Amino acid sequence: MTERAGELPGWARSALIAAFLVLVLSITVTLTGQGQLTSSGTSEAAVRLGLPILLAALGGLWAERAGIINIGLEGMMVLGTWGAAWAGYQWGPWAAVLGGLVLGALGGLVHAIATVTFNVNHIVSGVAVTLLGTGLTQYLATLLFTPVSQNPRQSPRLEGFAEYSIPGLSSGLQALEAQQRVFVSDLAGLLSGLVTGLTPIVVLGFALVPFSYFVLWKTPFGLRLRSCGESPVAAESLGVNVIAHKYVAVVVSGGLAGLGGAALVLNPGQLGYLENQVGGRGYIGLAAMIFGNWRPAGLLIGSALFGYVDGLQLRAGGEAVHALLYGATLVAVVVAVLWAIRRMYVAAGVALAAGLAVYAIYWSTETVPSEFASYAPQLVTLIVLAAASQRLRPPARLGVEYRRGEGH
Incomplete structure (x- = not known):
């Protein structure tokens, strides 16, 4: 997509948004004293918890750019957990990666056969794949894990990857974090979690973001695949094998x-x-992809947001989530001002009213119930989708049935 004259490129907008959010968190930490909001431990937890969401979002990106709605991401993730556990128990962590990849791809193949070959409604097929994946893994777990773990709901403990940190950078950021300087230490704490306690699958997962961007936007194959989601009839008239590209996209x-x-x-x-x-992470990944407007950089931000909230509530509980309400108030006020400058007065009024309501909750309470804190990632999913709904631009033929030769 070409940038309009005078408009910042996508990466610059993403960087400005990230800097603004760090500033909001820094102000919130200063005024509430909740240092866990920007601690390296929270950031490290966010990376690990956001990674499965990021990979699910990337999966949704590949399928939906080819015009196939993939609401079955949840079921494919479930299949991946069993495949990874079974292979990892037999042959180690790299086999676990391959096992999860293969089982998830098989789930994608089932979805492709239903939607591409037989033109089954994409939502119906996705729900069916999720139900199939859930039931099949429960059966397989009972069959194969009971003899070795005595518990059909759980596998034996697996061998994991060794963890490592980037030498010099990790320790330097942690030292800067310990100095407790406003904004600087907060930024250092958040960045420290990105270079500490890494594993090969974390590096692989984040490397797949620029790789997906390169393949889908910078190669002839990617152009053909995206054309299948925008106008498959036109793509077919130019010699593109639409069926094959849709199959590849959904299996990937x-x-x-x-x-x-x-x-x-x-x-x-x-x-x-x-x-x-899995606990709904496939659906949250789908939400992250939609929040990111079907773009790799956008879904990375969405996945990071959901992973951050999940990591925060697990590490610090209700008090930290309560402090996050203060930060949400600041964001709502800034958004209201920006929309007012653009003369979007109704949207600005709604944003301001929402900010005041959130601040009223913050002011009238000292913490949030643990049940609310554990639901925070799902609540954030609903809020950001509502906020982003006005600027979304899905592929033009997303979810539309396609038959070879139609339109000629």
């Missing part, structure tokens, strides 16, 4: 979702299969 989508399941299994705090451990 399933493989990436399965890799997200493997990331859950290989999380150093888990290291094993556990029934229901």
Whole structure:
């Protein structure tokens, strides 16, 4: 997509948004004393918890850019968790990565056969894949894990990847964080979590973001694949094998979702299969992709946001989530001012009213219930989708049935 004259490129807008959010967090830490908001521990947890969501979002990107709605990401992730646990128990962590990838890709293949070959409604097929994946993994876990773990809902503990940190950079950022300087130490704490406690699957997952951008936007194959989601009839008239490209996109989508399941299994705090451990992350990944407007950089920001909120509530609980309400108030006020400058007075009024309501909750309470804190990632999902709904631009033929030769 070409930038309009006078408009900042996408990467510059993303950098400005990130800097603004760090500033908001820094102000919130200063005024509330909740240092966990920008601690390296919270950032490290956010990376690990956001990685499965990121991989699911990338899977959704591949499928939906080719015109196939993939609401079955949840089921493909579930298949990936079992495949990773089974292979990882037999042959180690790299086999777990491959096992999750293969099982997720098989789920994607089922979805492709239903939607591309037989033109089944994409939503119906996605729900069916999720139900199939959930039921199949429960059966397979009972069959194969009970003899070795005595618990059909859980695999034995697996061998994980060794963790490492980037020498010099990690320790330097941690030293800067310890100095407790406003904004500087907050930024250092957040960055420290990105270079500390890394594993190969974390590096692989984040490397797939620029790789997906390069393949989908900078190669002839990517152009053909995206044309299948924008105008498959026109693509076919130019000699593109639309069916083949849709199949490839959905199978890759399933493989990436399965890799997200493997990331859950290989999380150093888990290291094993556990029934229901996906916990809706496939749907949150789909929401992150939509929030990112079907673009790699945008879905990376969305995944980071959801992972951050999840990591914060797990590490610090209700008090830190309560402090986050103050930061949300600041964001709402700034957004209201920006919309007022653009003469979007109704939207500005709604944003301001929402900010005042959130601040009233913050002012009238000292913490939030643990039940609310644990639901915070899902609540953030709803809020950001509502806020982003006006600027979304999905592929033109997303979810529309396609038959070879139609339109000629």
